[in-house]
Amino acid sequence: MAALTPISRKPLSVVLPAVAIAGGFLGMFVGAGQDNVLLGILIGAALMAGLAWLYINVLDNERVARWITILGLAAIGFFFAGITGLIVGLLAGWFFAFFIFWLYEGRYRQKLLPYMTAGQVLWHFTFRVICGAIFVFLITPILVVLPLSFNAQDFFTFTPEMLRLDPEGYSLKHYRDFFTNNEWQRSFKNSLIIAPIATIISVSLGTLAAIGLSQSHVPGRRAIMGILISPMIVPLIISATGMFFFYSDIGRFLEGTLGMNKNFVGYVKVVLAHAVLGIPFVIITVTATLVGFDQSLTRAAANMGAGPVRTFFKIQMPLILPGVISGGLFAFITSFDEVVVVLFVGSASQKTLPWQMFTGLREQISPTILAVATILVVISIALLTTVELLRRRSERLRGLTPA
């Protein structure tokens, strides 16, 4: 439908200024590298507008024009900034070859509604550029951390070697530090002990409670739900304050009266505190899964002679398993990321990875943090993929249309 919009060639008075602006923008960066921004902008604008004029009036062959632009800009880039310049030049050339003909042939209209005015079309694309900028804002911090973690220097900026794509500028030394440094390894190990145990507690108790809550006649359902979700609502600093007082009393009781090992008690305190924080996530995800659960299946099972336990494990559990697992992943990441509560409740021997990062950021900031951050980003990408796959599977199992 939209593809039927008729397109027509646009006059040069539209094409040239737009191309010149884009060219000036590119020229600004080249100019900045040569310490003359203004000259860069002017030359960039003039060069690109000239190219566009040439292509439209003289050459009129899109394929040839594209190769000329790509190779030409790549050569200019290589002349100014080596390998990096070559790559930037290739990309810029591809963009400008596309951009000039996209504008001139009026292809930008192709997928839009035919009755849109020029102003609406302009706004349509401006809006997309704004959204693009916001997406870049969302993603930049992560994109900046990844390459910087391979920095060969102990700096937090891109060194000239890195910008030149010189292998000398990159190294794995921060990763090596993470895997050999005792403090980082101990805190990593602590995180790997605490998070899974806390997850198991919150998932097992949370799933049972969600099943109970999903039944039709639960007295005081709203109040119970409110209490169970409260760890997510109350600001972490307040939970931490409350738990700090409470668990120091509990700890004294366990150590003093029952004579337990101090280290063990410390782990118990942190695990219990983290389990509470993970519970709301389990409750919410499992309840959401149970909303789509067909209760007549359990009745059918009972009808055919299965007891409640057998029905649960054979019928209900497999169907709600995706929800349970993604709730568990939420609980895991909550505990794995948590720093405020562990800072207050734990002692130095329970130092977790986020705690170590926090002290690192506050006191002696070392680039190893960036390596750890990169590893954590990879972990979260893995978890995100798992949750998404589970969500699709759950929807398929329940016969909903995949959304």
Add this chain to the structure above:
Amino acid sequence: MSDATQSGPMLAADGTPLKKSLARSLRRRKLRALALVAPLLLFVLLSFVIPIISMLFRSVENGIVSETLPLTVVELQHWDAESGELPDEALYEAFVRDMVVAVDAKQHTRLGTRLNYEQTGMSSMFRKSGRQIKRIDPEADGPFKDKLIEIHEGWGDVDTWRVIKTHAVPITNGYFLNAVDMQRTPEGAQAQPEDKRILIKLFGRTLFMSLIITGSCILLAYPVSYLLANLPMRASNMLMILVLLPFWTSLLVRTSAWKVMLQQQGVINETLVWLGFVADDARLVIINNQFGTIIAMTHILLPFMILPMYSVMQTIPPYYTRAAKSMGATNWTTFWRIYFPQSIPGIGAGSILVFILAIGYYITPEIVGGTKGVFISNRIAYHISSSLNWGLAAALGTILLAVVLLLYWCYDKIVGIDNVKLG
């Protein structure tokens, strides 16, 4: 049963009246549901709700004066704080008796610390006097009044006794008064001296900055949610990854990324200097102040605004705007009168969520906020771990909790707890 004409209640298969049987089965189901919920409910009540409630009590509890100085407190009842005269010998004697016991149990320094929150200098006075009072024999060495004043001149100051008398009550509003920059005096609640009033300002700043963060989140989230809701499913799912990835990334990773970007020698400043927008010696100060906190927290909380907005905008049917346009409305009128009102629930839900989260934030302001960009939660943490004024920390926490619960109640009214969605 076979008798169709039989009057009376209908019976179940086992002969009990059907009504009773149904009621029993309903009761049994209720009990089973409760039994499933009970373990978790107990766990949350024990390890979360009770600690919070005990924190609330700690903000008013003040047993330390009357426990450490029981005899003195009784004597102080007879002393008129308004008279401007020092108390009589009986009180000094009671005080010495109390102190000898307290010094033995090493409680007097704790009391000194407690009273030091109200009047500076009390802590050192108790510590110094403690050593010498230990040598006094309360049975033989009277009279004590002059002796005590000789040990430390503070005991000859009416104000000292007034402070002790004011804070001798077991339940006090003193911490709450301190939390709003007032203090408990014999004449009732009064404002703190000018130079000590920082908490009201801090509360104000916390609210103000949370509002700014919420506002900038709305501004940034609206266009993105609109785009996501109006693109074809495939494209919007791809772009959704860009929203969910930061949402899933560790908070500390994002905070450290902002620290790296915003530093004086950081990525943003380096780029601006390279482009010649700022001079090398005039680099922007965008970290360790309010700006740093606002930009980092806007980024961190943005997904919490986008997700509810997106789910509301997805449900807005496109034919209303088409109808408006076909009847001659301009683009702006169509958006403002037709689309925007329908998207308000999303804005409301997202704003309250972001505001609740922002107001209690601790980690990010602590790292990128410096001294000017910190929140009330950083003050709570300071009182817990550094100044050890736990009563004041509990009072500040209680006020913050009250604000959050109020907002949460609004959220429940507007959105409903059951509609909270993740991812």
